[in-house]
Amino acid sequence: MDGLTMYFGNYQHFVHQAAWGWMIAVYLFLGGLGGSMGALSSYFYLIRKEKHPLLFGLSTLLGIGLVNFGGIFLLIHMLKPWFAFFVWTHPTSWIFWGASFIMIYTIAGAVWGLSLISSSINFPFSQKLKTLNPSLVDKLGYISGIMGLLTAVYTGLLLSTAPAITLWSNPGLPVLFMVSALSTATAYFMLVSPSHIAHENEKLDIALLALEIIIISAFFNYLFISSAAGKYIISKMLSSIGFMGFFVILGLITPFILEIYAIKKHSKSLVILASILVLMGGFLLRFYILKFGYYTYPW
Numbered sequence: 001m002d003g004l005t006m007y008f009g010n011y012q013h014f015v016h017q018a019a020w021g022w023m024i025a026v027y028l029f030l031g032g033l034g035g036s037m038g039a040l041s042s043y044f045y046l047i048r049k050e051k052h053p054l055l056f057g058l059s060t061l062l063g064i065g066l067v068n069f070g071g072i073f074l075l076i077h078m079l080k081p082w083f084a085f086f087v088w089t090h091p092t093s094w095i096f097w098g099a100s101f102i103m104i105y106t107i108a109g110a111v112w113g114l115s116l117i118s119s120s121i122n123f124p125f126s127q128k129l130k131t132l133n134p135s136l137v138d139k140l141g142y143i144s145g146i147m148g149l150l151t152a153v154y155t156g157l158l159l160s161t162a163p164a165i166t167l168w169s170n171p172g173l174p175v176l177f178m179v180s181a182l183s184t185a186t187a188y189f190m191l192v193s194p195s196h197i198a199h200e201n202e203k204l205d206i207a208l209l210a211l212e213i214i215i216i217s218a219f220f221n222y223l224f225i226s227s228a229a230g231k232y233i234i235s236k237m238l239s240s241i242g243f244m245g246f247f248v249i250l251g252l253i254t255p256f257i258l259e260i261y262a263i264k265k266h267s268k269s270l271v272i273l274a275s276i277l278v279l280m281g282g283f284l285l286r287f288y289i290l291k292f293g294y295y296t297y298p299w
Helices: 003-008 022-047 053-078 081-089 094-117 126-130 134-160 173-192 195-226 228-238 241-265 268-291
Strands: 014-016 294-296
Touching: 014 228, 022 053, 022 094, 022 134, 022 173, 022 195, 022 268, 053 094, 053 134, 053 173, 094 126, 094 134, 134 173, 173 195, 173 268, 195 228, 195 241, 195 268, 228 241, 228 294, 241 268
Parallel strands: none
Antiparallel strands: 014 294
């Protein structure tokens, strides 16, 4: 009997889930990124009063596009796309609520985003959008932001409803996914925004990355003290070069350090590098959360 078996007991009881792979990771990543892009667009335009309607309008529309494009990967993975219509028959499921968040975000965000860009770009119906009541447009912006944030949170809530998979049923998972999604959205804005908005996103992302590191530490601690399954999963994660090397070091700690240095030195090149690493880390987090999903016997 090897040491791992002696420590964890009968470890053949931990069976790796094979149902959700990289396509679902793409769906979760794009859903979180796209939803958070809409949330931050609403925050900066409506609350911070950053008057860049073209930037935030286009960002919201792109975010909606990413969320719905990610849904294609989910439908392809299902192999039976028509099953999506049955979502509406289960109002108590998180898939139902997630689909609702996405639908409302798509409608409200599209009208709000198109209204913002109509002042700079002429397209069919742009003149009609210009005549909308500004108060109504702002309300749609708030709805878009809230639904975008809920879309980002939903991706974690969806996984947390699998109690037989120890890693996914962790109560910190929805919070971790939300913080990670917001971090990837700030990375996007650091790449495309004017300097003062990019600078604000740098400061926000430093806080988000610090919070993400704390949440992951608490996440690991919860797993370690929760059960033998948690200890087994941690042993797998800590021994994974991909998870520790590419996600933790390159996708999380490195951009955190780079952004702290860049914000002092005002280095655009370091900000670009950090942004790319944050986006990479956001995808890898979801990929490895799926990869280390183990059923715990009896399930």
